[in-house]
Amino acid sequence: MKLKNKTFALLILGFSLTVALPAQEGVVKVSQDSDIDKLLEYKKDIKTSKVFRIQVYQNVDIDMAQREKQNFLNLFDEWPAEIVWNTPNYKVWVGNFVNRLEADRAWAKIKKEYMNAIIFQPKTD
Numbered sequence: 655m656k657l658k659n660k661t662f663a664l665l666i667l668g669f670s671l672t673v674a675l676p677a678q679e680g681v682v683k684v685s686q687d688s689d690i691d692k693l694l695e696y697k698k699d700i701k702t703s704k705v706f707r708i709q710v711y712q713n714v715d716i717d718m719a720q721r722e723k724q725n726f727l728n729l730f731d732e733w734p735a736e737i738v739w740n741t742p743n744y745k746v747w748v749g750n751f752v753n754r755l756e757a758d759r760a761w762a763k764i765k766k767e768y769m770n771a772i773i774f775q776p777k778t779d
Contacts, residue, residue: 706751706756706774710764713744734749747776748764
């Protein structure tokens with residue numbers, strides 16, 4: 655019986671100490687430059703912007719690529735086209751499609767004139 659009373663007393667003492675002791679309290683204040691928020695928003699926009707494009711032509715000769723770009727714009731004026739140099743070729747890329755479905759719809763129309771057209775996502779650095 656004596657062991658039971660000691661255990662009970664230690665249990666009560668331990669419980670009362672844990673309730674009575676206050677925990678550490680503090681206030682954290684963070685100060686940062688307001689440009690950091692702008693930079694984070696800008697970086698978020700860059701990282702999350704997925705664009706799909708269609709490559710309709712590639713060649714090592716820039717003059718031929720420019721002619722093909724002009725031919726494309728004569729046939730399809732609803733999408734922008736640009737020439738991109740990607741070693742060792744000049745490539746004609748079309749559009750800035752927000753999602754794959756939009757790119758697929760455009761590709762279906764473009765494929766009739768440009769059999770080798772492909773849909774891709776350009777790498778973002």
